[in-house]
Amino acid sequence: MIEIIELSKYYGTKQVLSNINMTFLEGNVYGIVGENGAGKTTLFRCIAGLEYYEGKINARLSPLKNHLGLLLTEPYLFSKITGKEYIQLLCNAREIKIGDIDLKNIFELPLNQYASTYSTGMKKKLAITAILLQENTYFILDEPFNGVDIQSNIIITEIIHKLRELNKIVIISSHIFSTLSDTCDEIHLLKNGVFIKTVKKEEFTQLETEMKEMTVGNKIEKLELK
Amino acid sequence: MTNRRLKEFGFEPVFGYLLILASFTGLSFFLFYKTEFAQYIYMLISLALTSKLSGTGRNDFLKLCFSDRHYKLVRNIENLTSAIPFLIFLIYKQFFIGSIILTVISLILGLSSFKTNLNVTIPTPFYKKPFEFTVGFRNTFLIFPITYILTIIAVFVDNFNLGIFSFLLVFVVALSFYTKPENEYFVWSFALTPKQFIIEKIKTALFFISILSLPIILTLCVLYYENIDALIAFYLLGCLFLITIILAKYAAYPYEMNLPEVIIIAISISFPPLLLVLTPYFYLKATKKLQHYLA
Numbered sequence: 001m002i003e004i005i006e007l008s009k010y011y012g013t014k015q016v017l018s019n020i021n022m023t024f025l026e027g028n029v030y031g032i033v034g035e036n037g038a039g040k041t042t043l044f045r046c047i048a049g050l051e052y053y054e055g056k057i058n059a060r061l062s063p064l065k066n067h068l069g070l071l072l073t074e075p076y077l078f079s080k081i082t083g084k085e086y087i088q089l090l091c092n093a094r095e096i097k098i099g100d101i102d103l104k105n106i107f108e109l110p111l112n113q114y115a116s117t118y119s120t121g122m123k124k125k126l127a128i129t130a131i132l133l134q135e136n137t138y139f140i141l142d143e144p145f146n147g148v149d150i151q152s153n154i155i156i157t158e159i160i161h162k163l164r165e166l167n168k169i170v171i172i173s174s175h176i177f178s179t180l181s182d183t184c185d186e187i188h189l190l191k192n193g194v195f196i197k198t199v200k201k202e203e204f205t206q207l208e209t210e211m212k213e214m215t216v217g218n219k220i221e222k223l224e225l226k
Numbered sequence: 227m228t229n230r231r232l233k234e235f236g237f238e239p240v241f242g243y244l245l246i247l248a249s250f251t252g253l254s255f256f257l258f259y260k261t262e263f264a265q266y267i268y269m270l271i272s273l274a275l276t277s278k279l280s281g282t283g284r285n286d287f288l289k290l291c292f293s294d295r296h297y298k299l300v301r302n303i304e305n306l307t308s309a310i311p312f313l314i315f316l317i318y319k320q321f322f323i324g325s326i327i328l329t330v331i332s333l334i335l336g337l338s339s340f341k342t343n344l345n346v347t348i349p350t351p352f353y354k355k356p357f358e359f360t361v362g363f364r365n366t367f368l369i370f371p372i373t374y375i376l377t378i379i380a381v382f383v384d385n386f387n388l389g390i391f392s393f394l395l396v397f398v399v400a401l402s403f404y405t406k407p408e409n410e411y412f413v414w415s416f417a418l419t420p421k422q423f424i425i426e427k428i429k430t431a432l433f434f435i436s437i438l439s440l441p442i443i444l445t446l447c448v449l450y451y452e453n454i455d456a457l458i459a460f461y462l463l464g465c466l467f468l469i470t471i472i473l474a475k476y477a478a479y480p481y482e483m484n485l486p487e488v489i490i491i492a493i494s495i496s497f498p499p500l501l502l503v504l505t506p507y508f509y510l511k512a513t514k515k516l517q518h519y520l521a
Contacts, residue, residue, distance in 0.1 A: 050414055050519070063521035066417035076409040078357055080364040082347055085356040092355060093415035112347055 001025055002047065002064065002138060002169060007055035009042055009193075016042045017053070017193040026060075029160055029170040031180035033211075034190035040173045041073065043190070044140045047171075061137055066094070069131030071141045075123050083111035083118070083126050090130040098133050105129065107152055120147035128156065139163060139170045145179045157182055177208050254315045265316065265324045272312035276305050276332050285339035301336040308332070352434055357412070358427075359434040362403030369399050370438065377442045386450050390460055393442045397464035400435050404471045407479050413519045420516035424476065424509070431468050439464075466501050470494070473508035479515045 002024040009017040017039050024030055032040050045051045049065045061067040077086060084101050091098045098104070105111055107125040109118070115126055124147060131139065141160075145153050160183045163170050174180050180187055181204045189197040189207070199207045229239040258264040279301070289297050309332040316325040348367055352359040363370075373392040380388035416423050436443075439461075446457055474487050494500040 048414065050410060052518075065414065066521060070411070070414075072411065076411055078361050078408075080348075080361045081357055082353075085353055085360055088353065089356040089412065090415055093412075094417050114347060 001058075001060045003056075003058045004047070005056040005058070007043075007046060007053055007057065009039075009046055009051060009053045015193060017046065020055070020193075020195060022188070022195065024169045024171060026169055027164055027167045028185045029164050029172065029183050031184035031187040032171060032173045032190055033175075033177070033180065033187055034173075035215075038190045039193040040190055041142055042193075044070070044142055044171070044173070047140060059138070064138065067137040069134055069136035069139045071124070071127055071131055071139070071144055073142045073146070074120075075127035077115040077118075077123060077126075079116045080114055081116075082113060083109050083115045086115050086126060087111070087130045087133060091133055094134045094136075096133065096135055101133075104133060106155065121149055121152065124148055125152055128159070132159065137168055139168060141170065141172045143173055143175065145174055145176055153179070177211070180204075181208070250311060251315075258319060265319070265321045268312055268316065269324055269328050272309050272328055273331055273335070276308045276335055279304050279308060280335055280339050282339050298337065302333055305332040305336040351437055355430045355434070357408070358403045358431065359400070359438075362400065363438075366399050366402070370396070374441055377445050381445060381449055386446070386453055386456075389442065389446045389450070390456070393439060393446065393457075393460060394464065396439045396442065397435065397468065400431070400438065400468060401471045404431070404468075404475050405483065407475060407482060410480055410519060413479070413516065416520060418520060420513040420520050423516060423520055424473065424512060427472050427476075428469050431472060432465055435465070435468055463498060466498070466505070467491075467495075470501055470505050470508060473505060473512050476512035476516055477508040479512070 004020055004022040004024075007017055007020040008015065020043065032043065034040050042051065046053045047057055047064070048068055048070050049057075049063070057064065059067070081089070087098070087101050101111060107122075107129060109122055109126055109129070115123065118126060124144065128141075128144060144156055148156065157179070160170055160172070164185075170183075172180065172183065184204075185201055187199045187204065187207060188195050189199070189211075197207070228242075233239065254268070257267060285301075288300060291297075292300055306329070309328055313325050313328060316322075316328065348364045350360050350363045352363060373395050376392035376395075377389050380386065380392065413423070416426075418426060443457065443461065447454055450457070470491060474483055474491060478484060478487060490500070490504060494504055
């Protein structure tokens with residue numbers, strides 16, 4: 001379980017997250033949606049302990065960060081490190097012995113090449129592989145489907161299902177609604193640093209319609225496309 | 227961007243530029259004083275720096291931003307600006323032909339773009355514990371055969387000091403592996419306490435520096451057995467500097483080491499006992515800084 005109690009975050013005088021209360025349970029996949037700048041990444045960084053914040057974050061396994069696989073929107077890679085070495089580094093960080101990495105290379109990445117030469121999607125797949133091999137209990141995946149080819153998106157979706165089966169906690173953000181509806185048990189809508197709505201699986205279609213109406217409105221008509 | 231970098235390093239830009247100018251002039255005089263091949267080395271250094279501007283990525287960007295005519299103009303101005311300090315010194319030294327050749331090649335380079343990074347994976351013996359030595363070795367791999375060749379030369383000309391010089395060169399290069407802070411993700415990922423993290427980093431560094439310097443140590447041990455005490459002293463001192471630089475890096479983390487820290491470390495080169503004070507000071511500061519990222 002991960003429990004967030006009255007979490008607030010300020011950058012200078014600007015409040016980015018406001019009094020967030022939330023509980024994430026094992027064996028569930030949670031989607032966080034919101035416009036750019038809504039506070040999703042800041043929330044993830046707070047949960048990971050990368051940001052100072054007000055409030056409390058408790059987890060069954062403590063310290064939370066040592067059991068958390070964090071996928072950043074744009075994974076950072078060193079200029080002269082191979083894919084294999086990147087995985088080795090992240091597994092060393094958690095003292096995990098991985099054996100033959102090539103056997104676990106499910107995305108068929110060129111692991112002996114410098115990871116900095118990878119495409120955006122390949123970098124993301126490498127980072128996903130690494131956090132999976134870290135044997136984490138909690139996962140935060142910040143836009144895991146962005147820039148990834150359709151075949152790999154199918155694999156990532158299946159991985160998320162498997163993580164749920166293994167009783168892990170998975171928190172995902174995505175700008176592609178269908179990826180969330182395929183994987184999540186609950187979706188939370190974040191707006192200006194506040195959770196304004198929580199939706200269960202059976203109400204996802206309704207949420208999508210509401211979001212469309214709220215986001216698009218009559219904006220397309222304003223373009224007067226001809 | 228240069229101004230920002232200088233400010234991050236703790237310099238007022240104007241002093242930074244003056245220091246760069248003074249260092250450049252001093253090193254130029256030193257080079258021309260030391261060797262008769264100075265003009266060729268000088269031209270090569272200039273062209274190596276200028277060629278960095280021919281990277282495919284930045285040139286593709288410039289081509290997108292400017293028309294064909296303006297792009298060529300911008301590239302020529304860039305390359306000439308990069309070569310000007312070298313040209314002025316060559317003219318001052320009356321190497322007129324050299325300065326003309328340098329100008330022409332710099333302008334030709336302005337019309338070309340190529341990959342400035344070698345993307346062939348260089349094998350290293352450090353793959354089990356990335357990343358400092360893995361990345362650092364790949365960035366400086368040509369230096370190590372040179373140090374080993376210098377050691378062989380030292381043996382042939384029976385010059386123990388030259389052997390020690392090549393040995394110390396390996397340490398100096400290894401120190402450079404620890405000057406830049408890594409992205410916070412690669413500290414945060416470790417399931418270690420700050421103390422354990424630092425010990426792990428130091429253990430890895432000492433093991434790998436020993437591997438890198440082993441050919442030199444063994445050669446000098448066998449052939450200059452009578453000087454083994456000096457060799458051990460230099461090895462221990464080198465290790466102490468390596469430990470200090472690791473601690474100093476994390477003492478400044480997540481930022482780069484700033485000027486006062488660099489100056490103190492530089493002073494300790496001429497007065498090594500200072501390290502006995504510096505090491506615990508940096509250690510305490512580093513554990514405090516790492517507390518935010520590690521449990």
